[in-house]
């Protein structure tokens with residue numbers, strides 16, 4: 001049986017004022033959702049209309065459901081007593097401290113991951129890309145916990161589950177553990193600083209490619225290595241992609257090094273990333289003194305797909321963050337000085353897999369009949385306002401089903 005959402009606010013166009021400012025135009029619609037969770041009808045709001053099985057959305061704005069594209073569901077302390085982070089002097093030391101608590105935390109993995117999934121869904125996402133530690137200390141145990149947690153929320157969220165060699169790939173039996181993870185529920189292969197952690201860029205990348213090809217899965221590599229070390233790693237990986245016909249199946253997370261390059265170098269690598277359909281997953285680092293933000297506007301301008309993620313939050317790496325991807329887009333707009341209506345609403349594309357209600361020229365392009373009925377409802381007048389001033393209260397609907 002189909003159902004109706006009444007009085008949903010949708011963006012329909014824009015008005016260009018004489019002073020050059022732009023105002024988004026919205027209107028109220030009734031949306032019919034079929035039994036498969038797709039939009040069956042969109043009709044202009046009409047007070048006389050009172051179908052069966054209807055819910056009045058009271059003029060709330062609908063945006064496309066958000067995508068959380070870089071996360072670590074297995075690491076969070078959520079649902080456990082408060083704990084701040086320990087001081088460390090290096091990434092190696094941070095990894096050492098993590099390794100000491102892995103076997104203790106693993107017992108509560110499903111419970112902690114569930115708490116984190118709920119936070120992410122409450123903030124409006126219906127897709128999570130999570131990296132999951134596959135390491136010599138706990139093997140596949142975190143994967144089991146994360147899979148069990150995701151299964152409980154399968155009506156509301158889809159996921160990319162990445163077998164992630166957090167403690168290094170070229171050590172112990174890690175390549176075979178990753179293979180095992182890919183046979184047991186992981187859907188993608190991860191990587192981590194082939195230079196900074198594995199200290200053997202070529203071998204690390206080659207091994208990653210071999211495993212990915214063996215299982216025909218996509219790859220997402222954490223690349224914190226800065227400057228030309230990181231740049232060289234990306235360049236080398238693209239050479240391998242070319243030589244092995246592995247186009248369109250890889251992404252880089254963080255990629256801080258791209259921010260360290262000259263503009264000419266950035267343009268040339270952006271063209272290469274675009275050519276091979278490699279996306280960049282950014283967590284918009286606040287610690288700008290340590291890490292340079294990748295040149296997101298320049299990359300996007302050259303056709304590189306950009307996605308945001310909150311990263312792990314409230315864990316042994318960082319006590320901050322609440323898992324709000326809309327807040328992440330707001331921070332991005334703030335640090336890059338996006339202050340106009342068009343710039344603000346375009347920033348939404350980084351948290352919706354590229355979908356915005358209006359296109360660059362202000363023409364309505366979403367939602368359409370036949371689209372998945374996956375929305376975030378919020379009390380904002382338009383998407384630009386939602387990005388600049390994220391309202392706390394939101395309701396997420398995934399394929400016709402409300403979460404909470």
Ligand SMILES: [Zn+2]
Nearest residue numbers: 131222311312
């Ligand atoms: Zn990460």
